[in-house]
Amino acid sequence: MPQCLPLPWLGLLLGASLAVVPARSASPPGVLVIVQALDDLVSLDPAEGFELSSVQTFTNVYQRLVQPDPDHPAVLQPGLASHWQADPGGRSLTFELAAGACFASGNPLRPEDVIFSLSRAVKLNRAPVFILNELGWNAGNVDRALTKVDAQHVRLTWDAPVGPALALNILTAPVASIIDAREVLEHAAGDDVGNAWLRSHSAGSGPFKIRRYIAHEALVLDANPTAPGGAPRLQTIVIKNVADAATRRLLVAVGDADIARDLGPDQIAALGGDSQVETLVFPSAMIDYLMFNTANTDNAALRNPALWEAARWLVDYDGIAKQLLRGEYLVHQAFLAAGFPGGLLTTPYHFDVAKARSILAAAGIQPGLHITLDVINQPPYGDIAQSLQASFAQAGIQLDIVPELAGELYSKIRARSEQAVWVYWVPDYFDANSTASAFALNREDGAKTLAWRAGWRIPALSAATAAAATETDPAARMEDYLAIQREVQEKSPFVIAFQARNEVVVRRSVHGYREGLDADMVYYDRISK
Amino acid sequence: MSLGHAPALATLARGLATTATTLACLLLVTFALSSLSPIDPALRALGDHASASAYTEMRHRLGLDAPWPERFARYAGRLLRGDLGVAESTGQPVAEDLRHVFPATLELATLAMLLSAVAGIALGLLCAWRPRGLLDGVVRIVSLLGSSLPAFWLGLVALYFFYARLHWTGGPGRLDDAYQYTIDLDSGFVLLDSWRSGAPGAFANAWAHLALPVLVLAAYAIGQITRMTRAALLGEAGKEYVTLARAKGALPARIIVHHLLPNTRGLIITVLALTYASLLEGAVLVETVFAWPGIGRYLTTALFAADTAAILGATLVIGCSFVVINGLTDALVRALDPRLR
Numbered sequence: 001m002p003q004c005l006p007l008p009w010l011g012l013l014l015g016a017s018l019a020v021v022p023a024r025s026a027s028p029p030g031v032l033v034i035v036q037a038l039d040d041l042v043s044l045d046p047a048e049g050f051e052l053s054s055v056q057t058f059t060n061v062y063q064r065l066v067q068p069d070p071d072h073p074a075v076l077q078p079g080l081a082s083h084w085q086a087d088p089g090g091r092s093l094t095f096e097l098a099a100g101a102c103f104a105s106g107n108p109l110r111p112e113d114v115i116f117s118l119s120r121a122v123k124l125n126r127a128p129v130f131i132l133n134e135l136g137w138n139a140g141n142v143d144r145a146l147t148k149v150d151a152q153h154v155r156l157t158w159d160a161p162v163g164p165a166l167a168l169n170i171l172t173a174p175v176a177s178i179i180d181a182r183e184v185l186e187h188a189a190g191d192d193v194g195n196a197w198l199r200s201h202s203a204g205s206g207p208f209k210i211r212r213y214i215a216h217e218a219l220v221l222d223a224n225p226t227a228p229g230g231a232p233r234l235q236t237i238v239i240k241n242v243a244d245a246a247t248r249r250l251l252v253a254v255g256d257a258d259i260a261r262d263l264g265p266d267q268i269a270a271l272g273g274d275s276q277v278e279t280l281v282f283p284s285a286m287i288d289y290l291m292f293n294t295a296n297t298d299n300a301a302l303r304n305p306a307l308w309e310a311a312r313w314l315v316d317y318d319g320i321a322k323q324l325l326r327g328e329y330l331v332h333q334a335f336l337a338a339g340f341p342g343g344l345l346t347t348p349y350h351f352d353v354a355k356a357r358s359i360l361a362a363a364g365i366q367p368g369l370h371i372t373l374d375v376i377n378q379p380p381y382g383d384i385a386q387s388l389q390a391s392f393a394q395a396g397i398q399l400d401i402v403p404e405l406a407g408e409l410y411s412k413i414r415a416r417s418e419q420a421v422w423v424y425w426v427p428d429y430f431d432a433n434s435t436a437s438a439f440a441l442n443r444e445d446g447a448k449t450l451a452w453r454a455g456w457r458i459p460a461l462s463a464a465t466a467a468a469a470t471e472t473d474p475a476a477r478m479e480d481y482l483a484i485q486r487e488v489q490e491k492s493p494f495v496i497a498f499q500a501r502n503e504v505v506v507r508r509s510v511h512g513y514r515e516g517l518d519a520d521m522v523y524y525d526r527i528s529k
Numbered sequence: 530m531s532l533g534h535a536p537a538l539a540t541l542a543r544g545l546a547t548t549a550t551t552l553a554c555l556l557l558v559t560f561a562l563s564s565l566s567p568i569d570p571a572l573r574a575l576g577d578h579a580s581a582s583a584y585t586e587m588r589h590r591l592g593l594d595a596p597w598p599e600r601f602a603r604y605a606g607r608l609l610r611g612d613l614g615v616a617e618s619t620g621q622p623v624a625e626d627l628r629h630v631f632p633a634t635l636e637l638a639t640l641a642m643l644l645s646a647v648a649g650i651a652l653g654l655l656c657a658w659r660p661r662g663l664l665d666g667v668v669r670i671v672s673l674l675g676s677s678l679p680a681f682w683l684g685l686v687a688l689y690f691f692y693a694r695l696h697w698t699g700g701p702g703r704l705d706d707a708y709q710y711t712i713d714l715d716s717g718f719v720l721l722d723s724w725r726s727g728a729p730g731a732f733a734n735a736w737a738h739l740a741l742p743v744l745v746l747a748a749y750a751i752g753q754i755t756r757m758t759r760a761a762l763l764g765e766a767g768k769e770y771v772t773l774a775r776a777k778g779a780l781p782a783r784i785i786v787h788h789l790l791p792n793t794r795g796l797i798i799t800v801l802a803l804t805y806a807s808l809l810e811g812a813v814l815v816e817t818v819f820a821w822p823g824i825g826r827y828l829t830t831a832l833f834a835a836d837t838a839a840i841l842g843a844t845l846v847i848g849c850s851f852v853v854i855n856g857l858t859d860a861l862v863r864a865l866d867p868r869l870r
Contacts (some may be wrong), residue, residue, distance in 0.1 A: 028707050039830050042574070043620040050576050126587075130580035138582075199620040212710055213624060215619035216830060217822040220710045238706055242820045246685050247701050250693045256700050407568035407835060414569070421605045428578055438578075446581065 031236045032510070032527055035248045036261035038241035039216055043240045045198035046177035047121035050128040053239075055174045055520035057219065060237075062177035062204035063228065064121040065095050065114065066168055068430050070523050074341045076168055080109055080178050080205065080228065086164035090472060092157035093164055101228040103180035104202070104209040108507045111466040116181035118146055118156070120193050128175035131428050134437075136160030136165060149286070163470045165477065169431035174520050179203045207232040207525035217241050221524070232525040233512065250380050252277055252505050257512065258529060260505045264379055265326040268503055279505050282515040285337040286426045286500040288329065290315070290388070291492040292371075295455025299371060300464040302419060303455075306363030308493045310356040313472070315497050316391045318350070324383050332499035334485040335439045339517050342432040342481035344489065356395045367396025372419045374412060377403035385422055413453055424451070424500070430518050432481040433469045439494060441465040454493045460517060461487055548852050555848045556608075559841055564597040568835035574617045591617070591713060591837075604841065613845075614838035618831050620724065623842035631846055632717025633703065634816070634823035638808035640743045645750035646801050652751065654756025660763055668755060676752035684745045684818035685867065691741060699738035701820035708734055742819040746812055750804045755802040761793040795862045802858035809854075810847040 018478035027033040041053040047517040048064055049055065063080040068074070081095035101109040122132050122142040124473035134157035137145055147155045158167065170176070194203075202210040205228055221237040240257070242248045249267040252260035253274055262269075268279055290311060294303045301307050317331040334344035360367075374390065375381040382403055389399045399420075404412075412418045427434040442451035443460045451458060461484065468480035486496060507514055512526035571587040579587075592600045608615060621822075643649035652672065656665040691698045702709060712726045720739070723731035765771065766789060774784050814824030824843055831839035834858045 031706060033706055039618075042618065043759075048620075050578075078733060125583050127575040127579050127583060129583055130578060132584075133580055215621045216827070218710065240702065240706075240820065241822075242701055243817050243826065244685075244820070245847070247688065247818055247820060250688055250698060252695075252698065254693050256706070272545070373566075405568060405833060407573040407833070410565060410572055411569040413577070414572060448581065454695075 007206055027238075027258050029529075031238060032234050032259065032524070032529060033257045034237065034239045034259040034261065035242040035251050035257040036239065037243055038219065038239065039243060041216070041219070042269055043126075043199045044202065044210065044213060044219075045126075045195055046174050046179065046204075047048050047117075047124045047128070048195065048199070049174070050126075053219075056522040057239075058174035059206070059520045059522060060208045060221065060524045061202045061206045061210060062174070062179065063367055064174075064176050064178060067172055068516065068518075068521070069173040070514055070516060070521065071187055073339075073430055073518070073521065076139060076172070076363065080114075083285070084168070086494070090164050090470070091159065093167060094153055094155045097152050097154065098228055099152070101205060102226055103205045104224040104226065105180055105183045106226070107180050107182050109178070109205065110181075111151070111154040113181045114154045114178055115146040115148060116184075117178045118176060119143055119178075121175050123516055124195060125192065128173070128428070131170055131173045131175050131434075134160060134433075135162055148321075161466060161470050163472050163477075165474060166433050166469050167203040170429055172240060173429035177204065180205075198216040208237065211236070220385075227525075229525070233528040234372050234524070237524055237527075249505075252507065255507060258507045258510045261502075262417045263503065263505055265328060266273055267315055268505065269326070271505055272332065275508075277505050277507055280478075280513060280515075282502045282504065283337065283339050283517060284332070284426075284500040284502050285340055285516075285517040285519070286424050287332060287335060287377055287496055288384070288422065288424045288498040288500065289335075290373075290420060290422050290495040290497065291413075291450070291454050292420050293413075293416055293418050293454055294493050295453075296419050300418050301369050302493075304363055304365060304493065305493075306359050307365060307369075308491075308495070310363075310365075310395060310397075311392075311495045313352045313359070314388075314392050314395055314397070315349070315495060316351040316387055317347075317497060320384055320387050321468050321498060325380050327501065328380065328503065329498035329500055331497065333496050334489055335435050335494070335496055336432055336481065336485060337427075340427070340430075340432065340435075340486075342478040344482050346484040346486075346489075348468055348489070351391060353391070353394045360395060360397075368398070369396065370398045370400060373399045374402045374404060374409050374418045374421045376406045376409055376423070378406070381422060388409065388422065414448065416453055416455065426519050429523075432478075433465075436465050436468065436481055439488050439492070450494075451492075456493055536710050544856065548856075551852060552845065552848050553605075555794060555844060556605070556841055559598065559844045560601045560604065560837065563672055563835065563837045564600075566835050568833075570617065570835040570837065573835050575603050596862055601763070604838075608845075613842040613849075616831065616836055618782055618834035618836040618839055618843070623838050626839065627824070627842055627846055629714075629717055630822055630824045630827045630843075632720070633821060634809060634812060634825060636718045636720065637739070637742055637746060637812060637815075637823060638740060638805065641746035641750060642801070644743060644807045645747040645754055645804065646749070649751045649754025650758050651760065652655065652755040656755065656759040657762035657766065657789075658781070660719055660759075665759075669759075672755040675748035676750075676756075678748070679814070680737035680745055680749060681814040681818055683748060684815055686743070687741050689817065698740045699734060701818070703735065703738055703821065704731065715796035742815050742821055745819075746808060747819055748814050750808060753804055754797075756798060760792075761796045762789050765789050765793050791865075795866045799858055806851050806854045809850050 038053050040051040041052055044057060046058045063079045065079050066076045067079040069077045072098055080098055080101055082098045083096040085094050097109055118141050122129060122137050123139045127339040127454040131361035149155050168518040175246050183203040188194045189196055198308055200213040207224055207227045209224045211222040213219050223229040223232045223235050244265050245263050248260040249263055251257035265415050292302045292308060294301055321329045321331050331336055333347045333349055336343040338345055373385055375385040385401045389401060438450040440457050441449050442456055443462050465484055468477055471477040471480055502515055510529045512528055514523045515521060570591055571584055571593055575583055575587050588594050615625045616626055619626055652668050656668050692700045707726060708731045712721045712728060712731060716722055719735045723735040735836055771788055774788055812823060813829050816823040816826040828843040
């Protein structure tokens with residue numbers, strides 16, 4: 001056998017493979033490349049899509065009759081309607097359509113498009129339809145509720161106890177996006193009213209239109225130069241699905257991506273010394289809270305308001321917000337986020353073990369109490385749960401953490417089989433009622449609100465929440481919600497602790513990126529690079 | 530003449546029946562396991578805020594209001610008509626999804642397999658040439674590292690050095706953005722489609738994006754193949770006929786080429802086939818790190834979403850791959866080894 005050995009083969013093969021390397025490229029000029037997780041995206045049909053990635057797309061591809069002003073979201077601005085008028089009875093609105101408005105296809109906007117869009121969403125009866133159901137609309141009555149007045153006017157009526165202010169805010173939700181009826185019906189298959197086609201195409205009037213959607217891989221948007229609000233500054237936006245946060249960080253650091261979303265605190269800290277990127281911080285309306293399920297009969301302590309009260313003093317608010325999550329969360333103790341109309345900003349609770357112990361002792365709750373705590377098995381919930389476990393243990397309460405998939409957790413909550421959960425809440429539309437009717441409404445009429453899921457019986461508070469929805473005086477309405485939040489803050493089985501902040505890393509060459517409080521409020525139209 | 534073909538036809542019929550039974554059992558078990566999942570598919574599809582009527586309608590649409598054996602029978606009926614259903618996690622027909630994701634994995638796994646076969650057999654030969662020598666030691670340590678290092682970590686480190694720092698390779702994804710959404714990936718194979726597109730630089734760019742994931746995926750396979758090749762060759766080298774050949778003065782190269790390889794090739798081919806099959810379904814971590822839209826990641830996303838149609842479709846494709854690879858391997862080994870005929 002030969003004594004001299006051949007070349008190290010592996011090194012040769014490695015070298016050969018790497019020799020085919022072209023020069024590296026940054027993101028192309030005129031094209032904005034965003035990297036984020038797109039695996040949540042199921043449908044780009046506004047009547048169906050209700051995931052974060054979907055609703056953020058709808059804001060840029062579709063318009064509603066009225067929309068929140070991106071810079072002042074509490075103020076409604078015209079969308080596809082130039083004017084609107086409520087009737088004296090407060091149960092209908094007449095909209096004048098914007099003159100000359102047309103869809104990306106070139107088709108002019110008609111009252112028929114408005115009627116088709118809203119009626120279609122109700123009849124399809126998919127995930128976001130419950131928002132329109134709040135107006136009392138259902139498949140049986142929605143056609144009677146939508147009327148063409150003339151070629152420029154359309155009237156919407158409703159029977160539900162909802163005031164015009166709330167109705168307008170409901171109509172700002174992505175599910176109320178106006179679609180091009182003629183374009184969609186051309187692509188309808190069977191009785192799907194274009195649902196299969198709209199899952200990956202667009203028929204809107206927003207600043208962008210969908211050029212191509214490759215499921216769970218990429219979404220490519222092209223500018224719509226005829227958008228009624230004006231053409232966007234960029235020609236193309238590519239939103240790429242990069243599931244791994246560390247890879248997203250590399251892409252934005254190298255310059256192959258212009259914007260990286262959903263980076264964790266570690267990734268953002270690692271980019272701290274990079275002069276080519278900056279981290280933009282946007283407050284979000286998402287709140288995190290602990291919920292005790294008082295409907296669970298396995299653990300009688302869960303129904304004891306003293307446990308709820310003690311728990312408010314057993315969360316290490318500052319430790320979690322400042323040290324554990326390093327800026328991802330702010331301490332916030334009311335169900336309406338700071339910045340939301342009617343948001344309560346008081347934070348009366350802090351970490352105080354002695355106070356919690358005395359409350360528990362006075363109520364006869366002995367040390368050694370065990371409570372199972374279900375949490376989503378994704379960051380940062382595991383870290384938060386461990387902090388809670390440590391702080392509750394100081395008062396003699398043993399939290400047994402059950403990490404699980406989000407789908408599994410929500411199945412449990414829906415079945416009211418859990419003891420306690422740490423979860424988050426995101427409003428469905430930009431109105432206090434969206435969140436108030438979840439936390440402070442339990443009419444035990446079959447509606448599975450959060451209050452119902454917690455087994456919290458509140459007839460008086462439910463009546464107050466329902467009344468606030470019909471209040472026509474804006475100032476009085478906000479006062480109503482402040483009072484409702486105080487009651488939830490002090491007396492409920494919910495321990496609301498944090499408000500989230502979205503941290504987005506952008507290259508310094510990118511200007512004009514904006515996000516609002518609500519999940520859908522991501523605006524690409526003023527971005528330049 | 531017809532009598533002469535009868536045994537071959539019977540063998541073919543038996544093979545097809547076995548394949549069909551295997552796939553049917555695979556689907557049945559997968560379906561049953563999916564229905565045991567604690568995730569409510571309707572709730573997963575609609576979200577937590579959905580209305581009761583939408584939830585009820587979704588359960589009906591997904592067929593969840595029927596017992597699982599009935600649902601399976603319905604699924605099997607649709608499958609026989611060639612309908613794999615619609616994936617709730619992507620909103621697209623499963624067949625369309627698979628047409629897109631399976632070629633991506635097939636391309637990655639095949640290149641990794643070719644690389645690891647050449648390198649693994651070569652390194653195995655070198656190790657067996659002088660067992661327990663310096664090269665043997667080095668190669669065994671390197672191959673052990675290749676098999677032991679988590680692909681996730683290795684992928685990130687490789688990306689950091691070769692893409693982010695040295696700029697030697699393409700980054701995550703199958704092509705640069707300049708090509709990615711302008712070239713139609715009709716066949717699903719990025720090398721083929723980029724070459725056919727004629728776009729300047731696209732073909733080289735596709736290679737540049739493939740280099741790292743192929744190398745990382747191959748690192749594990751090279752270790753496996755090297756160890757198995759070395760063990761097979763050393764096991765064969767101790768036999769009397771090899772000693773006799775040495776005593777007769779046969780050169781080492783002749784011993785390897787004419788004696789050892791022919792007698793170990795059946796085992797090596799089987800190892801290669803098993804490795805290839807595992808690369809086809811087990812590349813999920815590499816696909817995640819490199820943003821590679823393959824079937825591993827598709828299946829994982831479907832599992833988290835309790836998306837039964839997508840899970841079954843992907844399982845079927847992977848199962849068929851196993852059956853085809855095993856069948857071809859059996860035929861090849863039988864053809865090469867007269868003892869098995």
